[in-house]
Amino acid sequence: MSDAVAPAIPQPDTVDNAIATPDKHQPYDALGLKADEYQQIREILGRRPTSGELAMYSVMWSEHCSYKSSKVHLRQFGQKVSDEMREHLMVGMGENAGVVDIGEGWAVTFKIESHNHPSYIEPFQGAATGVGGIVRDIISMGARPVAVMDALRFGAIDHPDTARVLPGVVSGISFYGNCLGLPNIGGETWFDPVYQANPLVNALAVGALRHEDLHLANARGVGNKVVLFGARTGGDGIGGASILASDTFSEGGPTKRPAVQVGDPFAEKVLIECCLELYREGLVEGIQDLGAAGISCATSELASNGDGGMVIDLDAVLLRDPSLTAEEILMSESQERMMAVVEPSKLDAFLAVTAKWDVETSVLGEVTDTGRLVIHWRGEKIVDVDPRTVAVDGPVYNRPMQRPEWLDALNADSARALPRASDDSELRAQALRVLGGPNQADASLITNQYDYYVIGNTALAMPDDAGMIRIDEESGLGVALATDANGRYCQLDPYAGAQLALAEAYRNVAATGANPRAVSDCLNFGSPENPEVMWQFARAVEGLADGCLELGIPVTGGNVSFYNQTGDVPIHPTPVVAVMGVIDHVDRRLPSGWQDEGENLYLLGVTRDELDGSAWAGVVHEHLGGVPPRVDLAAEKNLAGLMAAAAEEGLVTSAHDLSDGGLIATLAEGVLRFGVGARVWLTELMERDGIDATAALFAESGARMLVSVAREDDVKFRGLCEGRLVTVTRIGVTDGEIDGLDVQDRFTLSHAELAAAHRHTLPERFGAVVGG
Amino acid sequence: MPTIVVEVMPKAELLDPAGKAVAGAIHRLGENRITDVRLGKRFELHVDGEVDDALLDTARQLAADLLSNGVIEDVVSVHVADDAHASTGA
Numbered sequence: 129m130s131d132a133v134a135p136a137i138p139q140p141d142t143v144d145n146a147i148a149t150p151d152k153h154q155p156y157d158a159l160g161l162k163a164d165e166y167q168q169i170r171e172i173l174g175r176r177p178t179s180g181e182l183a184m185y186s187v188m189w190s191e192h193c194s195y196k197s198s199k200v201h202l203r204q205f206g207q208k209v210s211d212e213m214r215e216h217l218m219v220g221m222g223e224n225a226g227v228v229d230i231g232e233g234w235a236v237t238f239k240i241e242s243h244n245h246p247s248y249i250e251p252f253q254g255a256a257t258g259v260g261g262i263v264r265d266i267i268s269m270g271a272r273p274v275a276v277m278d279a280l281r282f283g284a285i286d287h288p289d290t291a292r293v294l295p296g297v298v299s300g301i302s303f304y305g306n307c308l309g310l311p312n313i314g315g316e317t318w319f320d321p322v323y324q325a326n327p328l329v330n331a332l333a334v335g336a337l338r339h340e341d342l343h344l345a346n347a348r349g350v351g352n353k354v355v356l357f358g359a360r361t362g363g364d365g366i367g368g369a370s371i372l373a374s375d376t377f378s379e380g381g382p383t384k385r386p387a388v389q390v391g392d393p394f395a396e397k398v399l400i401e402c403c404l405e406l407y408r409e410g411l412v413e414g415i416q417d418l419g420a421a422g423i424s425c426a427t428s429e430l431a432s433n434g435d436g437g438m439v440i441d442l443d444a445v446l447l448r449d450p451s452l453t454a455e456e457i458l459m460s461e462s463q464e465r466m467m468a469v470v471e472p473s474k475l476d477a478f479l480a481v482t483a484k485w486d487v488e489t490s491v492l493g494e495v496t497d498t499g500r501l502v503i504h505w506r507g508e509k510i511v512d513v514d515p516r517t518v519a520v521d522g523p524v525y526n527r528p529m530q531r532p533e534w535l536d537a538l539n540a541d542s543a544r545a546l547p548r549a550s551d552d553s554e555l556r557a558q559a560l561r562v563l564g565g566p567n568q569a570d571a572s573l574i575t576n577q578y579d580y581y582v583i584g585n586t587a588l589a590m591p592d593d594a595g596m597i598r599i600d601e602e603s604g605l606g607v608a609l610a611t612d613a614n615g616r617y618c619q620l621d622p623y624a625g626a627q628l629a630l631a632e633a634y635r636n637v638a639a640t641g642a643n644p645r646a647v648s649d650c651l652n653f654g655s656p657e658n659p660e661v662m663w664q665f666a667r668a669v670e671g672l673a674d675g676c677l678e679l680g681i682p683v684t685g686g687n688v689s690f691y692n693q694t695g696d697v698p699i700h701p702t703p704v705v706a707v708m709g710v711i712d713h714v715d716r717r718l719p720s721g722w723q724d725e726g727e728n729l730y731l732l733g734v735t736r737d738e739l740d741g742s743a744w745a746g747v748v749h750e751h752l753g754g755v756p757p758r759v760d761l762a763a764e765k766n767l768a769g770l771m772a773a774a775a776e777e778g779l780v781t782s783a784h785d786l787s788d789g790g791l792i793a794t795l796a797e798g799v800l801r802f803g804v805g806a807r808v809w810l811t812e813l814m815e816r817d818g819i820d821a822t823a824a825l826f827a828e829s830g831a832r833m834l835v836s837v838a839r840e841d842d843v844k845f846r847g848l849c850e851g852r853l854v855t856v857t858r859i860g861v862t863d864g865e866i867d868g869l870d871v872q873d874r875f876t877l878s879h880a881e882l883a884a885a886h887r888h889t890l891p892e893r894f895g896a897v898v899g900g
Numbered sequence: 901m902p903t904i905v906v907e908v909m910p911k912a913e914l915l916d917p918a919g920k921a922v923a924g925a926i927h928r929l930g931e932n933r934i935t936d937v938r939l940g941k942r943f944e945l946h947v948d949g950e951v952d953d954a955l956l957d958t959a960r961q962l963a964a965d966l967l968s969n970g971v972i973e974d975v976v977s978v979h980v981a982d983d984a985h986a987s988t989g990a
Contacts, residue, residue, distance in 0.1 A: 250971040363913030388971055392917035
């Protein structure tokens, strides 16, 4: 460098400089690295890292990017796998998103991911960029995104901060998704004080592709160009990956507020179309999305998954802010960016396509076989590393685990000790309270902010059990998706709780008539440095892996979110499970409520006196204790098989699963769905299963469903149940003469009363329109 | 009647999609000397009576707490519109 260079320009910390100044102090701790991790980096490199290398290692070795605490447990998802689970799996865990064959030459890719901490700091942009990020994962597999879903958890419904976070999150999701033109077909909304300063925003996206369009993100082919395209790189979200996801929030005092990211859904929409054209024209070898850890992540992952080397010129990165340093460029989490690997002979055609879409593009470098990721900036070499040490072979921790001491006392505190309704009028009052409970109440205030019919392929959406999307407009082939988790059950028993979440999502998909086929999960937990949390995590993962093996559906990918806590108090373990199912023709889908009079209502499955952790215990008694309902995956499997067969033969006119809130919630929603009343009787059920009316109405036993069957199909349907080993009881009839619900000999609830109880809760708190 | 003007801009390091869209429109008109646009908000608070320091402080507080989102925006100015001498930065 000549002396004429202005002194204001920061001098890059070059590799040569790092060798020359081995003892320079580096702020590794402020970047979230532990002393031994920093030492490990020095050993890998045989010198101190440059500041650019330190930036890369710090973000890529953060919990969020490296899965360093969860890896040893997540391996089970790859180990507990049967041939049945491999049959339809085209791409498994470890890629941007899993890909599953759904027949007729079609495949779908889907994934659920967290954006919890950003959504607490800046609810609108945090949730919006959460949608944007998961959609880019789908694009990077070569698929066209076709729908999104959201699993949301907020603090207490009546806490003032919930009134800040919820409208922001919901507006952010609807803004981004609606602008992109993607239907939001479902999800869940939960309220619990444990999420007060740590809401959970888990976003799911699903995309469809033809088998031959599948693309994997890797940098193969020496001499191939590495191209960055999309939005310019700015100073947003710098260090977000390591700092936002690894630090917890403390109450009071000024909080550390690193720059959040701002999303631009219109830029993303253009990016989707641009990427799909690049794939269609065969102009790219692979595309990697830029999310957490930005260019650091994209370059090191692409190089690790390919021929092992890459040389990059950072000066070629188009910047929004020219004053950014090399480290900031490497760490920036600016949204709506993609990185592609392009053959040199196709580069001109590639650039013509991005120019057509008005997407700014720059060639950063090329693929090499040196096994080194080398990055230059301002003419100097500032990074020279083995990319696998950054992206793949990061630290792995076998963190200490300890079963919580409080668990025995919590498990002993069963809901059986709670007083039950002494007469039918009290039972009726409790039913109304449960129906209006924050987690049972109608969430259409939220879901109505989302466009769920855009594109015109939505077969089912809220309030049905699962969302369903038509994939092939000719044949009617479609997929159904549901997400579920019950943090209360997981607090009582994380192993069973995770399986119950899996079972519920599986059942919700089965209720639509689809065949459950694959799983994605978003595992939200407290700090992995807390041995009790680590124990909860390990148990939940084990439960999920065992459950998937028994159900015969693979986990295709997902995400782990740790450090969800306020102060020392972790959230309830919340493994959100998304199940995807396939239906041959969406015309055979089953809605969640009955539409015709004079049909029989059948309760499928066995009801036990299982009220521990239930909505009844929570809403009526503010109680959480005991052990969750028994998990019976064999029964779930039989039930799903029955539903698929019944839908195929057209024997069932509606189906709705039983879960939180129990039978009363399912009945009420069935009546409210299309406004057709029903008369039900509990006596037979109570006698057969040996339970009282409280358990009959409110127990949350698994593997149960309520279906309506036309009279002429009665015999066939009962025969099918017998053949499929599913317990069945006729518990009522649909009746247009009845206004609402008549629980024979006990009480009646008019349609207006049901609607008021079910629909008043959210509007009362948040007004008529969220964010309006 | 005096007016307190509050000006709010998106933080410099963050993407400003609206500003970017306006810049694109200007470039499509062929004007390339304008390289970038950032788009902020201007609030005019009409006051009944005199603006004293206490009221200006109140306006600054409102600007910070209500009129701007401190996570993604900066208050760049709080001043009285029709009295140049009373102008004051935030």
